[in-house]
Amino acid sequence: MKMRFNTEDAFEQRIERSIQENVSLASYNTFRFDYSAEYFAIAETLDALRELLVWAKQNQKMVTMIGGGSNLLISADVTGLVIINRLSGINARELPGNLISVTVAAGENWHQVVEYSVEQEWYGIENLALIPGTAGAAPVQNIGAYGVEIKDVLARVQVINRNTGDVYWVNGRDCGFTYRDSHFKGQWKDLLFITSVELSLKKQSELLLSYGGLSERIDGKPNLRSVFNTVCNVRNEKLPSPAVLANSGSFFKNPIVSQNQHTELKQHFPNLVSFPFNGGFKLAAGWLIDQAGWKGVHYQGVGVYEKQALVLVNYSETNAIALLDLEAQIKHSVFEKYGVLLEREPVQLPLASELVK
Template sequence: MRMFENYSLETLNTFGFKVSARYFVEAESVEDIREAIAFAARENVPVVPLGGGSNLVLSGNQEALFVHVNLRGKEVVSRDGETVCVKAGAGENWHEFVRWTLAEQAFGFENLSLIPGNVGAAPIQNIGAYGVEIKDHFQSLEALDIQTGELKSFSLDECQFGYRDSVFKNAARDHFIITSVTFSLDAELSPRLDYGRLRQEVEQRSQGSQSEAFVISEAVCDIRMEKLPDPMVLGNAGSFFKNPVVDESVLSKLQRDFPDIVAYPFEGRWKLAAGWLIDRAGLKGFRQGAAGTYNKQALVLVNHGGAGPDDVLGLAKHIQSVVFDRFGVELEMEPRVY
């Protein structure tokens, strides 16, 4: 394991901010992580796990040890007539993992294709798209306790999954580094095509020699690429705000003033489309210096070149203020700010 000092994180955060870490290490094993946290304890600096860098805002140079979790490996643990149990290292790229599961005839994550980031970050956020969340197929994960260096297994219940939420964003925040995740996927495909655009795209495609799962995956990829910018071209962290969840009384009031408001039923309440709110507030394609909202999807904040963390966070606060003044709805940032 090689330790670096004053290491640039510019290429390791998808906003492309020019910030650095006091210490940085590339961890390719659990033992590497143990060595890193022991070093951090001696130096009295916090430990920050880093995956794909796609769901965070680095607010400046970091007086911390950043551990780039690069634990790899994918395997089919077991298979029966109904389920396929698969396990992946935390450093595996999420999209590549999804495509691998489909090739292994393990279904359920095709709707989550092309979501940026790595496997280890997926449970923290309980990532989801097009009616599917990872909790739907989650079995367990292993995580290293930063204080003790011991591996702990977390069950579905222990992860306390919620909408873009988990115990790792709350009680267990900053206490664990996820090392591997195990999922229980379906041996037979049960397509989830509840969203009209996705169903339409799938129905229009000729399957040819591909399975329907790959057709769904590629339809999801095309839809995402159509409305989301490539961070290699235009720095961004994907969806910057959660879709706010409101009671029916709040939705009814909004519908009186905005009959075309976009909302979806969600666990007895209603999920509003944050992108629609930002768009209707007149902020789609809006620029504030070098930071702005993407002109094809208002939910995405972008770095047009040269924007720093203060620029993006300042823009985010402006959007939150304008949306609240217009609709009385609070937007919560999705990426974590360090």
């Protein structure tokens, strides 16, 4: 007798086992806001991810991918399917010359990737130590710290197209990287999901110490380990760990202004903290907020972190209402004082404009 192999049934059963309904996202975002996902699944393999996308397409459900939830502002229940990316694995390949190619699955913890690279004596991402979240989300806002952005070392990203299920590589230079931005936050949002990143690291010493006072803090001749340790120490001193105090890091981007606006601002505020950037100037948003009197302010169950005014923290709220209110007050007061509009850094979920694609 011939055995009947019904792949459709097997697919349905696997999907039924992996998707849950109405799941709280409180432990999947570092603000710890307690909104829920209509449908929820954790993807540990590319095949599982592919099947989840097929299910979402068949059932006309929107898909939202979350990594570590450290750059999210969830402000309502999320309709459709929320997928937590836990794809794992790291592979390294020596290239001729000074280069080493490191391929990292999207669900790997970014800081652990940095730590591993430092252990292997691979140079290039040590300044990006202790940034929370996953390797796959790192290109989404082109993470940056201490003069380095991921675009500087990103050879290419592997993506899956949510409509077709195709998996392919996109060169880093085609991802539209700018300051805290990329096509993954814009035209590719919720269409292309990152499944892997390929970093191009160096085997010989190349350290960047000119930002954030790194060189002054290192005793003796700097090396890979001492730079990594210093970055970790400085960050631990001024940023709250989300494990201790709920937050999403910098809540606002540093605003970019023209030369003329900068000159005018400098006349009124001689101590203005700013850096030349792309023909204009980048202003330190933390300084603007601090000088507008917000540092350390508590508002309902949220507040502005006492050591760094750029970071908004959640002490006790289960929803985002107070935080959105505080954000609006800060933006208004900074605009009134400096004529500068602050832009939010974390991604808000869900967006009013989100429709089933």
